[in-house]
Amino acid sequence: xxxxxxxxxxxxxxxxxxxxxxxxxxxxxxxxxxxxxxxxxxxxxxxxxxxxxxxxxxxxxxxxxxxxxxxxxxxxxxxxxxxxxxxxxxxxxxxxxxxx
Numbered sequence: 223x224x225x226x227x228x229x230x231x232x233x234x235x236x237x238x239x240x241x242x243x244x245x246x247x248x249x250x251x252x253x254x255x256x257x258x259x260x261x262x263x264x265x266x267x268x269x270x271x272x273x274x275x276x277x278x279x280x281x282x283x284x285x286x287x288x289x290x291x292x293x294x295x296x297x298x299x300x301x302x303x304x305x306x307x308x309x310x311x312x313x314x315x316x317x318x319x320x321x322x
Contacts, residue, residue, distance in 0.1 A: 225275075226268035229258035236272065240279040247283060248276045 223233045235257040240248055250272050254263060263269070 225271050226254075226258060226263070228264035228268075229261040231257040233271075233275070236275050240275065243279070245283060245286075247280050250276050 225231055225233055225236055236253060239253050239256045250269070253276055254268075254272060255261070
């Protein structure tokens with residue numbers, strides 16, 4: 223799919239550039255210049271598509287960084303969560319209480 227028709231480039235070019243960025247955050251202007259051969263945007267219709275692709279790339283990096291910085295829960299933590307008593311509904315009848 224073409225992303226820009228003024229300075230023609232497609233989504234494959236954008237994805238390739240974002241892949242080459244690796245673990246670095248991308249900026250729309252840098253992506254545009256790289257994919258358009260250094261040209262500047264003209265009409266701007268490609269902006270929302272390009273922004274969305276860059277946002278998805280940057281969000282994926284953030285999620286991966288969070289996974290690396292916060293270890294997964296241990297089995298002991300999961301057992302404590304499973305052992306927690308269930309909350310009693312506010313309007314639940316208590317064992318020795320008559321129903322009114």
